[in-house]
Amino acid sequence: xxxxxxxxxxxxxxxxxxxxxxxxEEQGAILNLRSHAFQAEGRSDIVSPGQKVDHACLVVDGLVxxxxxxxxxxxxxxxxxxxxxxxxxxxxxVAPVAGWGIEAIATSTVLHIPHRDLRALxxxxxxxxxxxxxxxxxxxxxxxxxxxxxxxxxxxxxTAHLVCEIGIRMEQAxxxxxxxxxxxxxxxxxxxxLGLTPVHVNRxxxxxxxxxxxxxxxxxxxxxxxxxxxxxxxxxxxYLLIEHLPEQRAA
Amino acid sequence: xxxxxxxxxxxxxxxxxxxxxxxxEEQGAILNLRSHAFQAEGRSDIVSPGQKVDHACLVVDGLVxxxxxxxxxxxxxxxxxxxxxxxxxxxxxVAPVAGWGIEAIATSTVLHIPHRDLRALxxxxxxxxxxxxxxxxxxxxxxxxxxxxxxxxxxxxxTAHLVCEIGIRMEQAxxxxxxxxxxxxxxxxxxxxLGLTPVHVNRxxxxxxxxxxxxxxxxxxxxxxxxxxxxxxxxxxxYLLIEHLPEQRAA
DNA sequence: CGCCTGCTTGAGATCATTCAAATCGTGTGG
DNA sequence: CCACACGATTTGAATGATCTCAAGCAGGCG
Numbered sequence: 001x002x003x004x005x006x007x008x009x010x011x012x013x014x015x016x017x018x019x020x021x022x023x024x025e026e027q028g029a030i031l032n033l034r035s036h037a038f039q040a041e042g043r044s045d046i047v048s049p050g051q052k053v054d055h056a057c058l059v060v061d062g063l064v065x066x067x068x069x070x071x072x073x074x075x076x077x078x079x080x081x082x083x084x085x086x087x088x089x090x091x092x093x094v095a096p097v098a099g100w101g102i103e104a105i106a107t108s109t110v111l112h113i114p115h116r117d118l119r120a121l122x123x124x125x126x127x128x129x130x131x132x133x134x135x136x137x138x139x140x141x142x143x144x145x146x147x148x149x150x151x152x153x154x155x156x157x158x159t160a161h162l163v164c165e166i167g168i169r170m171e172q173a174x175x176x177x178x179x180x181x182x183x184x185x186x187x188x189x190x191x192x193x194l195g196l197t198p199v200h201v202n203r204x205x206x207x208x209x210x211x212x213x214x215x216x217x218x219x220x221x222x223x224x225x226x227x228x229x230x231x232x233x234x235x236x237x238x239y240l241l242i243e244h245l246p247e248q249r250a251a
Numbered sequence: 252x253x254x255x256x257x258x259x260x261x262x263x264x265x266x267x268x269x270x271x272x273x274x275x276e277e278q279g280a281i282l283n284l285r286s287h288a289f290q291a292e293g294r295s296d297i298v299s300p301g302q303k304v305d306h307a308c309l310v311v312d313g314l315v316x317x318x319x320x321x322x323x324x325x326x327x328x329x330x331x332x333x334x335x336x337x338x339x340x341x342x343x344x345v346a347p348v349a350g351w352g353i354e355a356i357a358t359s360t361v362l363h364i365p366h367r368d369l370r371a372l373x374x375x376x377x378x379x380x381x382x383x384x385x386x387x388x389x390x391x392x393x394x395x396x397x398x399x400x401x402x403x404x405x406x407x408x409x410t411a412h413l414v415c416e417i418g419i420r421m422e423q424a425x426x427x428x429x430x431x432x433x434x435x436x437x438x439x440x441x442x443x444x445l446g447l448t449p450v451h452v453n454r455x456x457x458x459x460x461x462x463x464x465x466x467x468x469x470x471x472x473x474x475x476x477x478x479x480x481x482x483x484x485x486x487x488x489x490y491l492l493i494e495h496l497p498e499q500r501a502a
Numbered sequence: 503c504g505c506c507t508g509c510t511t512g513a514g515a516t517c518a519t520t521c522a523a524a525t526c527g528t529g530t531g532g
Numbered sequence: 533c534c535a536c537a538c539g540a541t542t543t544g545a546a547t548g549a550t551c552t553c554a555a556g557c558a559g560g561c562g
Contacts, residue, residue, distance in 0.1 A: 147398050151446025203510090437541090
């Protein structure tokens with residue numbers, strides 16, 4: 001089990017190493033985590049809202065989203081997209097009762113990793129605890145931008161900002177170029193993420209396409225003019241770049 | 252310095268202990284943190300966007316907000332309110348370059364605490380590292396709700412939800428009752444938090460008042476009908492209640 | 503072919519913004 | 533005590549953005 005999932009875990013390790021320094025022993029400990037692979041259909045819930053979980057989910061393949069759901073009429077707000085290599089609810093290690101749900105946007109493969117093991121690792125290796133904390137913080141940083149995106153940008157700028165963000169993250173993760181990457185969300189799912197109506201997302205995408213900024217075809221984003229798109233979005237990628245700490249680099 | 256700020260630090264310790272179990276030694280280590288008190292005028296920025304900081308800010312008194320600012324026209328989106336006892340940028344310990352800013356909503360007292368010391372504590376005491384991580388996660392949980400609030404609720408429900416959230420948090424922190432607490436934000440600042448226009452906030456508050464749900468008078472929130480307000484807001488306080496972990500309670 | 507899902511279109515209603523101005527309260531200086 | 537300035541709240545009217553509802557279209561698949 002652990003051996004077959006090694007390469008998937010190394011995706012996660014890569015992500016950690018992008019932000020933190022870990023010793024060979026610490027890296028080995030992460031690669032040897034017990035895990036259990038799991039396949040999820042597109043448009044299915046992996047974790048339902050309010051469910052108590054005893055494992056974290058590492059996205060191996062596909063696209064996964066975190067969402068909050070309104071009790072009254074079931075309308076959803078997606079609060080995060082998770083690409084392969086992301087541990088989509090690492091924070092659940094310290095807060096196992098989720099107020100949110102996790103859904104597979106497209107058909108996806110995820111790895112279940114027991115909280116107990118992750119917590120043991122964090123307790124034994126202070127550097128790993130800090131690395132986990134930093135990883136969670138990176139997600140929180142994205143979440144903060146998501147708030148201002150939904151709260152303060154109109155539909156075209158908001159959509160453009162999301163496309164820019166995912167582009168940079170795909171590129172960082174080595175899964176495509178910022179101007180060309182696969183992104184399997186339907187317009188309905190996009191609407192859930194943008195805090196808009198599917199109809200309005202449709203018209204907005206048409207406008208962006210007509211402006212020569214971007215096209216979404218065959219579940220693939222093509223950015224035709226990155227610079228103008230970034231200007232429209234008021235996109236500054238700084239929030240996606242959490243640097244290594246000086247003393248960590250020195251160590 | 253440390254002695255005079257002890258009681259302020261104990262506010263923060265209280266907050267940590269609400270979610271995590273810490274030994275006497277660990278508690279002592281937190282109370283003995285070096286710190287430097289600092290007074291901030293209302294409507295002034297404590298940390299400007301993009302500034303690199305080497306200390307975290309513990310709110311002692313007043314009201315503080317985290318915000319994201321648009322480069323083009325300077326309009327702001329507040330992404331979090333921090334009440335006394337909150338360490339408003341604990342995450343900056345692991346991500347010192349902020350994409351956001353911190354502003355004093357009202358005149359406030361904050362304690363500056365060096366990152367170096369907090370990091371040392373997290374490294375020496377695994378339980379403290381986990382406690383810090385959990386504290387950051389609690390803020391992230393609130394942030395997630397903030398996204399769905401701004402993205403999926405109309406102005407009255409959105410405003411109601413914020414009032415409910417702050418009410419519960421004030422109560423948890425022992426700073427008031429959920430139906431009656433001081434809240435020093437002006438309508439302009441409220442608009443920044445709600446992703447609305449000040450004018451629209453004004454009309455929304457009038458509507459809520461006319462419905463007999465709440466009044467804001469003299470910088471004080473009076474909830475006249477909590478139950479109906481919670482229904483309108485579709486408010487479920489679960490996301491604010493991060494429980495102690497079973498193994499922590501046992502230890 | 504028939505069905506399903508996702509995408510597209512139209513028209514009207516609703517929500518929220520904009521801009522401009524009036525009002526109110528508080529504190530300050532004359 | 534009054535005049536004034538300032539920030540905060542309130543109001544009105546017009547505009548614009550987004551939503552709702554309802555229907556039509558296109559492609560993939562059994």
